[in-house]
Amino acid sequence: MVESLSEVLPHWAAVVLAGAIAAGLIVAFIGGAAYIFIWLERKVSGRIQDRLGPTRTGPLGLLQSLADGIKLVTKEDTAPNAADRFLFRVAPYLAFCAAFAGFIALPFGYQVIGYDLSVGAFFMLAVLSSEVFGVMLAGYASGSKWSLFGGVREAAQVVSYEVPRSLCVVVPVCVAGTLSLSQIGNQQVGWFWNWNVFHDPFTFVALFIFYITATASCKRAPFDLAEAESELVAGFHTEYSGMRWSFFFLAEYASMFAVSGLAALLFCGGWHTGFLPFEPAERFGFWLGNLLNVAVFAGKGFLGVLVMMWMRWSLPRLRIDQVMMTCLKYFLPISCVLLVGVCVWQLFVPPAVSASVRFVLAFGTVAFVFGVVVSAFALRGAGMPPAGELAGVWAKPAGKV
Amino acid sequence: MTLPVVLFALIAVVTAGSALGVVFSRSVVRAAVWLLFSLIGVSLLYFLLGAEFLGAAQLIIYVGGTLVLVVFGVMLTSQGPFAGPRTRPAEWLAGGLLAGALFALIVSASLDLGRPAPPTDQPLPGVGPLGLTFLGVPEQPGEARGLAFLLPFEIVSVHLLVVLVAAAYLARAKKKVAQPPTPGATR
């Protein structure tokens, strides 16, 4: 974008304007995505809990997020007496800026990227890990012990889970040979068996480990002790209300999309559909091709966020000692083994074996997904007993009404 | 007034201002926040100079690691937000004289350096050459062994391991000395 603008403007103005446009687009995207995610969370949680979710505000309840936003903006902006005023105000913006800055290096399409850093994957990990500072300051500056406990627990959890997360990011970087995210995306062009996830069994497992550790780093359930509603009132953001509270949630949804997008890019082909043996932006022109690319990438990111929401409302919360044990005793050794395994695979496995394993993994996964979908439809309603007689303590004794 | 000069001026103001904030702020937690901004400013300087790997490493290690540790330490040893010990003005004067003298010394030495001639505008080597330098692999195959920092790299790695084990040992929860059971008390 800088090159095309600098034909019209002097170079420094072109750089500044390109940066401003990129930042504006990213903020617009995060805002729009957060709007959809708030609505989606309520709908998904409703359906999983056998209720409908919002239905009255607009068609399908789509204006619910707008209603929530209006309510939050008009709320009174309180701060507790014991709070440290300056830090109390600064903390939500720190968290949001950290989540927002991660999008600078994330490519949404072919050359649709804020700035193509040569260390893009490392930069994203670094910036997303700075979010913990905002949360910890929020916990401390609120001046209440519930917030402090939430903040300290959350800092320990996020910082611990960064280690297996970073090791799992190094696995596809080993396969790709570069840290630059746009290059990793470009390497996965073509059919879906080119994707990094099917390259070898270690990268395949690394996708799932990365996804789980990234969920833990985003403080999402089942790792959401920081906002454990039933335990700590609301954790580190107990004392926040109105717009400041919504900034924390903007930051959370932004970082959820960022790690889902990173997983899609590193492992699942990024902006490529997997069914076109060419790069759409080169075949159909920059704008039309990238329309498809951005839609595919955003779709993959949304799918990742949807699965995170699904996990939140299906799984019970882990205790802090279970969280730390899972990280240090299970994920950390597993990701070390994955890293060593992928290095050994790259060095010693002959190309014929590697290619055949790749096809087995790719088509095996497709067959598995196909089988799951078919069985879900075929067995719909077939396996469950009719909800007539209840068993257990609530059963009426025989013979009584 | 080209773009790098303006960017450098902005980042330098942020970094220097935050460093002054660290020195002069009364509460330790606020000093930690000013230190955060100062470290982010230094990371931006690395990005401006073209050392992208270092900028990201600075963010992930300093901001995401060391500073979190510092704030943990502040929280565990705090005595109230503004109730810290006060420094006497005489100590400020002595410290200020020392700092000012060192500043003058270093600036005069750096002004005497003169411009490196000719001023180079080549970008810094990226992650690949940096990693290979650590391993001692020469740039072109067949060349004599290039710059090798493998030994310092290994020393630093082992140092880090030793230091972390030592820190974990030093900061362990100390068991209180068990009282001897009184006769007649049940266990």
Add this chain to the structure above:
Amino acid sequence: MTDLGLTPFLTLSAFLFACGILCFAAKRNAIGILMGVELVLNAANINFVACARFVPSLRLEGQVFAVLVIVLAAAEAAVALAIFLNFYNNHATVDVDEGTELKG
């Protein structure tokens, strides 16, 4: 970047160094002293990387030294905090002027 030159970076680095020295000369809170040390180390790092950028023969060494300094600074912060925690356990304060058992 050529019109920026090396001197502004060295001046900024000297300023951060001076702030760090003032911090650990004048602060009584032990964690404040640790922050001064971090400022000093960052000042040295800026020096290394700026020289790597502007001196053609140091393009790799500057970055290598900066990486090593970052790692060592992190290790030193960890051990310093462990020591301060012990100090706090023994004295119930982190005021370094209270550490006078060996005096006199």
